[in-house]
Amino acid sequence: MIWFFLISGLFLGWSLGANDAANVFGTAVGTRMVRFKVAALISSLFVILGAVMAGSGTTETLGALGAVDAIAGSFTVALMAAITVAWMTRTALPVSTTQAIVGAIIGWDFFTRSPIDLRVLSKIIGSWILSPVLAALLAMALYFIFRCCLNRARIHMLRLDAYTRTGLILVGALGAYSLGANNIANVMGVFVHASPFQDVHVFDLFVFSGTRQLFLLGGVAIAVGIYTYSQRMMTTVGNDIFQLTPVLALIVVLAQSLVLLIFASKSLQGALIAIGLPPIPLVPVSSSQAIIGAILGVGLVKGGKGLNYRILFKISLGWILTPVMAAVLSFIALFFMQNVFELEVIHKESPHPVAQRVERVDRADAGDALPHHEPERPAARPLHQADDPVIWNPNQPNELVGQDGNQTPGPAGRRMNPADSLVERQAMTVADSLHVVVADTTVPPYRQNELNKP
Amino acid sequence: MTVLFRKHKQLEAQIDEYLDLVVQGGLLFKQGVKLYLQGRLEEFETRLQQLQEMEEKGDELRRHIETKLYLRTLIPESRGDVLGLLESSDKVLNRITETLLQISVEIPDIPDDLDPLYNDLAEYAISTVEGMVKAIRAYFRDLTSVRDNINQVLFYRKETNKTAENFKRAVFRRELRLSHKIHLRYFAYHAELIAEEAEDVCDRLSIATIKRYI
Known part of the structure; x- marks a missing residue:
């Protein structure tokens, strides 16, 4: 039964792979700099690595927002987030898996009357504003650095092409790793408290924890999404908002990857605390928001003439609609789950x-x-x-x-x-x-x- | 690192080699015209033969480069522009060869006092070609200097037009048969065409350069 409930998480993982992986390699594949097969292989591999190795930080934040601890509750929350993502994708509104899952968790909080930690919530919503702004600023800075370096280095066009391809693959790998680390919480975060996996001791060398096994499963679901459905998205992403050259694509993906990494890196957070700076919260941020922020950044730095403001308005609308819709759907579905199917959506013996x-x-x-x-x-x-x-x-x-x-x-x-x-x-x-x-x-x-x- | 980008380096070298052929073709043309005006026809024919071989080699090299660019899906964003540039610069080389060949076939009778003017005409026409090749090289390596080279081409293109006009005026104000006058005009016109083709390449280049700015 528990495996059945996990299906909603896997569905969400699949949609994340289909949608968000396009943000990492979309511009590279769209500009024909990297073949889809190569992009799919690299992103799948690194998403799984990121999820298993560094996925716990953001998961805790989601857990703090709402510790969905009954498997039926987790199932409903993940399913409603996935349905929101699928629905918004169908209506051609740009969608963020992160916003969908956060909205769905808030729906759970309301339904179970669990107190919402406003500090955590404000942290998450703040990150939704901060991440595109940060990505835009990083992209602007990178644009000037790249332009200065390229003008000075006078690299032959063909060699620049080779370097850009290599850069896109490396940065794409970093982006995929960051996506796995940052967004696995969206896919499997709600199942952590109800994880069916036990810790596995591998030859007394290391312990493969149940949570990591869960993240591995989520990572595999994302990889399946990348292989089966992301090609169309990859070939269309990027050019709708602003026409990108391969070098601009590299700048945009690098800015996005850095933002995802910043919001997922415990080491960076520790380093900031150590030097007395305010820490950046470990929050699952939306790769869609980050890439749009980065594209907007380079678009503005180039004069803003080629920007498609109609699409940008549509995107802003999607950013507001997604969490609200996910919260409402989650609330309604939880009601049915508890009162019609008589399933436990909050664990009775869980910590109060x-x-x-x-x-x-x-x-x-x-x-x-x-x-x-x-x-x-x-x-x-x-x-x-x-x-x-x-x-x-x-x-x-x-x-x-x-x-x-x-x-x-x-x-x-x-x-x-x-x-x-x-x-x-x-x-x-x-x-x-x-x-x-x-x-x-x-x-x-x-x-x-x-x-x-x- | 070197091994990783070896194929790109080879292609870079081939593009450079192709552009060298265009420049050398222009130099052979200038030399051929000079030899013809001096009446050293045997040496002129040797230059023409060299030019024809060079043109064939250029065609072969251009096709090879184009095939490689397509097969390896290199520079996907600029591939169309690069192929267009290579093809149109090949047309310039063809025009140079054709003009010299026509001189060889038709043996125009240029009055002695017009020799320096025709020589200047050839010099200016080939200067546009040299400027064009510099601009193409800059397009591959240093976008900031493309504009300077294009300006140079435009300058020499105007000089070519002026010289051709002077040549034609001088021809048509002489006591010559009309057929002779028209024949000479035809050779001035051909020299002008070389410069015009080079200018067309530069027009294409200026658009391609804007697209390449990041």
Whole structure:
């Protein structure tokens, strides 16, 4: 059954491969600088590598937006995002898989009445504005650098052609890697909490985690999308907004790849924090938005005369419509899933949303880094300094535990079930304000005591 | 790196070789006209033969380059322009050869006092061809200097026209048979055609250059 539910994620992966891979190699294939077979092979390979090796960063951000933890919920969210993508593609509106999945998750949040972390949401929406702007600025800068270098180097046209081809392949590979790293969260992010895979130990050399196996599956789905349906997109992309030369195509793809990498790179985020600069959030950004920003950048730098403003308006409309439509569809589909098919769309034994919220606040306090592995936690929050604090463990929802670890019955009013209604949730919030500490199940048991230290 | 781009380098060398042939063809034409005007017909015929061989070699090389460009799908964006440039510059070489051949066949009787004028006409016509080849080379390597070379071509094209006009005026104001006058006019006209063909190549080149600016 679980494999059936994963189909929606694979469908979303397929549509991402069919649409977004065209953003990476579209200009190269469209200008006949790289053959489709070569483009498909390279992009498939590097998308999978990016997804498996570096896909976790953005997944955490999506998880923070809404931890869809029941497989039927994940299925519905992914399916509605995929349907939105397919629908928008049919109506010839440019579509972003990232926006579709974020919209669908917000729909889930509304339906399950889970609190939406506005900080995360603003981070994601901010990245949708920031990524095309950043891509445009990078493309402009790269344009001037390239023009200056090419004028000075006086490379023969044929050799420039060879260098451009090589550059397009290398940058395309980087773009595909970044796409895998940044966008795998869109495809498989909602399934992480309900992953059917177990960790696999490979000859005691390394552990191939369940999440990575899930990402590998998503990567393969993207690759299938690239091979089966991206050729038409690749040959048409790029020329609609602005006519690109091969060198401009290289600049545009390089700018796009850098933007995707910037929003997926934990190393870069760490480096920025280390030198005291504000970190760039690890957010799944849209490759479509990035490439459009980059094309717009070079178009403007060349005087803006060749830009097709009608298409640009259509694109802007698509950017607004996609998340809204995905959210509405997701909400409606979840209603049917729960009430008609009687399937669980939120896990009853999962950490209570308030618990997740506390976890997120703690993480935010720890530097906003959202690491994918065990986070470095700060000292316990002032909450613990209250008299007689009580710990609520979501895995044992009917038991309240004293700070010393002894079971204490606690007042009757504090016995709550996380799967209960909004009234209970509000009660939890009240409990929070009354200095009840919510145990964090994401922290391993041997570190739970650290949370309780004053 | 060198191995990786070896084929591109070979093709670059072949394009350069082809353009060298066009320049050498122009030089042979100038020399041939000079020898003809001096009455050294045997040497003139040798130059004509060399020019004809060169033209054949040029045709062969051009076809080879075109085939390679198509087979390897090189420079897809500029391929049409490059092929057009090569073909039209080949027409210039053909025109040069044809003009010298016509001199050899028809043996025009140019009055002695008009020899320097006709010599100048040939010089100016070939200067346009040399400028054209420089502009084509610049198109491949250095776009910023294409314009300078095109301006040079336009200058020599005007000089060629002026000289041809002077030559024709001088011919038609003489006591010569009308057939003789028309015959001489025909050779001035042919020299003008060389310059005109070169100018056409440059017109094509200026558009291709705009397309190549990134």
